[in-house]
Amino acid sequence: MSWTRPLLLTCLVLSAITLFHGADTAAVSDKKAADPQGALRKIFMPEADASSFFKRRSRRAVKTQDEINAEQRQRLAADERRREYHEEQRNEFESYAEEEHDEQDERTREKTEQWREFHYDGLDPSYEYNRHTV
Numbered sequence: 001m002s003w004t005r006p007l008l009l010t011c012l013v014l015s016a017i018t019l020f021h022g023a024d025t026a027a028v029s030d031k032k033a034a035d036p037q038g039a040l041r042k043i044f045m046p047e048a049d050a051s052s053f054f055k056r057r058s059r060r061a062v063k064t065q066d067e068i069n070a071e072q073r074q075r076l077a078a079d080e081r082r083r084e085y086h087e088e089q090r091n092e093f094e095s096y097a098e099e100e101h102d103e104q105d106e107r108t109r110e111k112t113e114q115w116r117e118f119h120y121d122g123l124d125p126s127y128e129y130n131r132h133t134v
Contacts, residue, residue, distance in 0.1 A: 045053075063071075
């Protein structure tokens with residue numbers, strides 16, 4: 001009695017799998033099945049073509065003009081990115097330095113004003129400048 005239930009369940013699962021497997025293959029049209037093969041054909045090439053490709057293009061082979069142009073475009077794009085990065089860094093530093101300079105000027109001006117207030121003697125110009133030495 002204990003082995004009949006698992007056996008029955010296994011048979012039921014196997015029959016359901018075969019039913020659904022047949023339904024899936026019938027539901028897919030031939031056009032859909034042909035498209036992935038076409039896409040794969042565009043990506044992959046036969047072995048003979050691949051080996052001839054590497055034989056044609058050895059390490060010392062001359063590059064085609066398209067390859068040279070593509071490499072030059074990559075170099076130019078990398079140079080442009082590097083130039084933009086350095087320009088941005090320079091602008092950030094310049095604004096930082098200008099801010100620091102302005103803050104230092106402000107602190108100096110405040111200290112000078114405080115010194116003048118502290119040492120003011122009520123005369124304009126102050127007494128020291130009006131002092132006559134004999």
